[in-house]
Amino acid sequence: MSAPSSAPLFPGGVALSDLRVYDEESGDGCRGGTPHLHSASSEGYVVVGGSGSVQTLSAQGYAEHPLTVGDVLWFSPGTVHRLVNGGDLHLFVIMANAGLPEAGDAVMTFPDYVLADPDAYAAAATVPVGAGRADAVRTRRDLAVEGYLELRAAVERDGPGALARLHARAAALVAPRVADWTRLWERTVAAEMERTREQLQALGRGDAGGLAAASVVRGDPTPGDRGFGMCGRLKTWEWPSMQQDG
Template identity: 55%
Template sequence: MSGFPGGTAVSIVTVYDWPTVDGQAGGSPHFHTASTEGYVVTGGTGAVETLSSNGYERRDLARGTVLWFTPGTVHRLVNLSGDLQLVVVMQNAGIPEAGDAVFTFPDEVLNDPEAYNAAATAPGAPGLTHEQRGEATRARRDLAIEGYLALRERVEKEGPDAMKPVWDRAARIVADRTAVWRRLWADGPKAQADATGAHLDALAGADAAHLCDAHVASAGDAEGKWGMCGRLETWDLRP
């Protein structure tokens, strides 16, 4: 077995304290199309707003809060104390980094593949300074907030059915990425699950051969990034 346990990825997120048009500070609303995401809050206070099959919900966040949400759940982190920090645990290490997330941009952007890709990838454009990447990240956040607030209003008026067009658009956006995702899944989470099955078969026969490969692995130093929801500290935990 190789890679982080369960084929997951972990990162430390210091949530943005940038204010938005509705007076709340925080990150870019988005959702994942193939991966479940978990939060372990380590400091500060805040909230997470979600849009899902349950409609619109808001949950408080404080140190010790643990929650997670399945693919398709729009989530928006709100930084109330100014120092909200959490550990994010992502299913399927490598797949979120390969374009699993879809931003809640306004409909006209979601319906235009070129406009969507330009807006989503703007902070990663070559040649930008650190400060310019921060500015591009904030502009991307503001565009996602614009679409999110309109979507939230529709969900509150019409119910969860208002989410269906957004999910359909997201599926079209990511459809051509799934071949890469399948390879990442096969080499990571699936390979780990298959290895566990083989270990159980061996142990049932009192065969301890796999234990002879016992070892410790380290991810090395973290990499700092401008993330969707905040400043990130990440590690490459794939096999």
């Protein structure tokens, strides 16, 4: 049974997933995942197996960052990132803001004509459940790579300002979800920050505060095989932060 929503969050109010990066080749010869950005959440990698790289587009321009066992790398919202598998690349992915990434925080780098049309974006981003899912995920990845390569060329030619239109498209796409995200964030991450504030205030008074309510939580593995994520096959856990209020 999953822990109730009153249970403590994973430290820092983050979520954790176990990612084995896709090994199928895309149109430009790279093997790996779907380029995308997060509109509100930072993301971090801890490399636990294999090797590869992550290609990024940010205010720093285009860069490719090697990834080998023991490497730790993270980036802020708005950074376009594309994982490339150099051989059995295996990561633990740490996501800020509890459940926001799972609630649609990611925007894939489809060509601009798709990003400009919310219905076209939804059709391109959605993959079927069951038979044909793996092929649909590859098709989605390849469409995002097409847009990503155009964007990367523009950044290399014109500088980071070329990302402005993508960021505007992303903001428009996620705007309808922000009210729900805010409620989720307030119930989880903001509540955890306030708990820490109150505890620090109590300790400053020489008061034990909430220490008497200490508890331990085990994350329950999500049932079934690894899921099909944007960047690879995912093992996830059912965190207390994802439980809905009654």
